Amino acid sequence: MALTGIEIYKKLPKTNCKECGVPTCMAFAMKLAAGQAELSACPHVSEEARAELDEASAPPIRSVTIGKGDRGLKVGGEIVMFRHEKTFYNPPGLAVLVTDEMDSAEVDRRLKSFKELEYDRVGLLLRADLVACKSTSGDAGKFEALVKKVQSEVEGGLILISEDAGVMEAGLKVSADNNPLIYAATSDNADAFAKLAKDNTCPLAARGKDLNELVELTQKLTGAGLKDIVIDSGARGLRQAFQDQIVIRRKAIQSKFQPLGFPTITFPCEMTDDPMKETLIASTFIAKYGGIIVLSDLNGHSLFPLLLERMNIFTDPQRPMATTAGIYEINNPDENSPVLITSNFSLTYFIVSGEIDSSRVPTWLLVFDTEGLSVLTGWAAGKFVGDAIGPWVKKCGITDKVKRLKLIIPGVAAAISGELEEELPDWEISIGPREAAHLGAFLKQL
Amino acid sequence: MEIEKIKYTGKVKEISIGKEGKAITVGGENSYPFYLFEGEMPHKPKIAMEVYDSAPEEWAEAALEPFKDVSGDPAAWAKKCVEECGADAIALRLASTDPNTKNTSPEQAVEVVKKVAEAINVPLIVLGSGNAEKNTAVLRKVAEECDGLNLTLGPVEESNYKQIGAAAIGFKHTIIANTPIDINLAKELNVLLGNLGVPDGSILMDPTTGALGYGMEYTYSVMERDRMAALTQEDEKLQFPMLNDIGTEVWKIKEAKIPEKEEPKLGDAKKRGILIEAVTAVSFLLAGSDILVMRHPEAVKLVRSIIEDLTAT
Structure with a gap:
């Protein structure tokens, strides 16, 4: 206990x-x-x-780090079944697959996507984490060359995929310093792979034909002194794979069953040939307990939705998300453009800025620090009020940018217009719509 | 190895929507969503496709393209969704009744509802606009004038539940009880509807849907909490099937609309829009959704195949 x-x-x-x-x-x-x-x-x-x-x-699910330094990825370490019970800590790693029989131009394209597809959002950098190098040829030299190439071109952790100890050894020879994940020990090669993981001090993935075999395997590996283990139940049909994720998490957290107390690795890339569907399979593992998710390819249109989902699910529900306070320029405003103010609750900011953006009306948006509370909650908590907003508006720098001092406040905070007029005697205070959805129409009428 | 099973003490109510002969049943699950190793889901989640009462003006190109030929004709649009995309139900959105847009009258709304109902052989869900005050008049009128159609009407909120609820009881429609992402408010509205006399078999819950990247997680966790209370804490007033209004929410976000030319890193605009809709839908399926209101035929197809795979035998 x-x-x-x-x-x-x-x-x-x-x-x-x-x-x-x-x-x-x-x-x-x-x-x-x-x-x-x-x-x-x-x-x-x-x-x-x-x-x-x-x-x-020890957390009931061990945390395992793959790769090193800034791009080291920590997975596992979770302590609850549902995010509202506390929070989920370590977002699953997204990996892209390359193989040693793949056309080199195709490998280059994937690595380029891996490097380029990064998105900045509320101060978070969203991107894929790992490159999975797979030996399909069975040739140690080819595998070594692929791993060497990938390692020299991208930062970020590696997964080495082969079940042949000789091939794996060749891959490790050029990458062990970077702490790659070795995939995978099975009941056929467990001794040799345990030795490779130990000799190179790298994390090791174990794959069983089903959960029972997986349990035997992890017991064997921990018996051999290994600790950093990642597990694969072997299921490649969605229903079974989904069930296995739940059973593993429940066994580890609720029953403290150590043989399954490890992060998982999942392979949407092996579960369908349809790239669109693969994205949805990956999305189920983001919500339900995948530790690492290996994708067949990286495209902005499929990676971005998955990164958003991951950001959402792994947002700490105990803490409101906040945007940096300040002046935001939307649609290239000039000195005659309207000035709007809202709170720094991220969701509020996203919705308000999105509506302004799609209205195409050039606008200055002031984002005021309410410590991540929405406008209405911020007002009720005494944070989105005249004597706090007034002094900030004066010194935030907006007066140097506009000629006409007219401030539009959210309709739900109409009650503060009087206080604001007192605080900001040079400004005209005007009341905007209550709902962000009506901002477009409102701005077009100004 | 033995799998410890959760002892569920509650069950989601089974609710039929639609006219006799055209009805579908949702709910009935007695475990967390798709936890089929320890419970049952007698009715798979259903997908309703949304149809607008007049040609939509600001839709993303990718979302409008499949319906270009029918977008000004709600009956033809609805028919296309049923016949070509296999929609389990139609969700007719009375967008033009909004005072901020065309401000059409409740009588005009009734006319459109009747036309669409006649054109399809699946249940009809009727959704108001974003204006709760106008929805009161519109949905009440629709409820009264569409006796016998067994419509599903929403969003019904705390501010208008009495007026719409009373009409729904009198004319045998189902209600979509909508609350702003809060388990206590959801329960409270269900209690109020019960006190008013709305039968248990005529209530669906709409937790308010946030789009991917725009608050999806708030809806997601409230739904998980709703289900936890319904299934493991015997909270009868939360044991109703849930509906998520997804299409409209996701297709209005910036990233679902922006062309690839402007943001090359976001990739193909059409595929991106479809996947943003489908990933949002899958997330809510896993949180307990029973009816997904969706827009793009490709997204519908993809999500349906995930439902099939998660329930495969």
Whole structure:
């Protein structure tokens, strides 16, 4: 059974040395209890206490890192079944497939897509994470050449795919320093692959024919001393694969069943020949518990929706999402363009800026810091109010950009127009529509 | 290896919508969505295709293209959705009744509803505009004048549930109870509808749908919480099938409309729009949706094939 923060605290050194990166032992204990830290971060805990705490402090699903440095990808580490119960921590890694028999121009195109398809959104950089290099030829030299090429051209972690230990060894020879994921140990090659993973200290994926075989396999691998394991139940039909994801997560989290307490890897690229459908299969694994999702190709039209879904599902529901406060120029405004103000709740910002954008009316949008609250909630909480907004409008720099000082406030905050007139005597305060959907019509009438 | 199964104590109500002979049934599931190893989903989720009461003006090219030949004729449009795309139901959106657009009268709305109902052999869902006040007058009139059509009417909100609810009871229509992404408000509106006398068999829930990248996760989690309460906490007032109004929400976001020329990194505009709609739909299927209101025929086809695969035997 999991221990509480207090129970864990009793076993810690209680020196508040801060070497774990947390200010006090108590705070560290709380993080351990929540599965947000690992005991190995504490250099002073006694061996005896370590043994007692190890089991209780490890998250029920191990977190495994693939790759290194900035582009190292951490997967697993989840502690709940539903995001509203707390949050999901580590978004699944999206991988693109290349093979050693693929035309080199095609490999180049995929790697180019991997590098170029990046999207900036509310300060988050959305992009694919991994390149999966697969040996289809069975030739060690060809595989080595492919892995070498991919590694030299892209940053980001690698997955090496072959079940032949000789071929895998050739791939590892040129990439082991980069901490790639080895895919996959099976019941036929487990000993050789366990050795490869150990010798190269790389994470290892295990694939069973079904969950039962997978459990035997991970027990064997952990018995051989391996810890960083990623698991594949082997199912390639959607119903079974979906069910396996749920069963694995439930076994790990609710039953603390360690043989399945690892992040998963899924292969939409092997589940259909239709690229559109492949995207939807991938979308089911983003929502339901995929750790790594291997795609056959990367295109903006399919990758972008998946990245949005991943961003949504892995947004922390405990914290409102906020946009940076400031002046936003939409449709190239000039000194005569209207000035609108709204809150910095991301959703509000997206919807308001989207409506202005599609109206094609050049507009200045002021985004005011309400600490991520919507306009109405911000108003009720005393944040979207005259004596806060007034001084900010004066100093934010908008007065240097426009001639006509007219500020349009959201219809739902009409109540603050009087206060604002007092705070901003040089400005004319006008009330906009209550709903963002009516902004286009409103702006066109101005 | 033994799989620990969840003990579900509740079940979603089975609700039939549409006229006798044309009706479909939704709901009845007694486990989380598609958890078929521990429960049943006697009725697969259904897809209703949306039809506008007049030619839409600001639709993305990709969404309009399949309906170019019928877009000014709602009856022909509806027929095409049923015959060519296999729509399980039609969701007629009375967009032109909105005072901010054409402001057509409730009488004109009734006329369109009757025409569309006559043209199709599947259930008809009638959706108002974005104006709750006008919806009260329009949906009430539609309910009264379309006796015997067994329509499904929405969105019915806290502000207008009495007027529309009373008419729906009198003329035997189903109601779509819409609340702003909140489990408590959803429950409260269902209680109010019950107190008013709306039978349990005539209520669907609409949790308010956020598009991918625009608040999808809020809807997603509220739906998961609704289902958790309905299935494991025996919260009877949340045991209604859920409907998500997806097409209109997703096709209005910037990224579903912007041409590839302007944003090359977003790829092919048509495929992108279809996938944004379909990925949103799949997300809500996994959160418990029973009826998806969708727009693009290709997105409908893709989502249907995912439903088939998730329920394959």
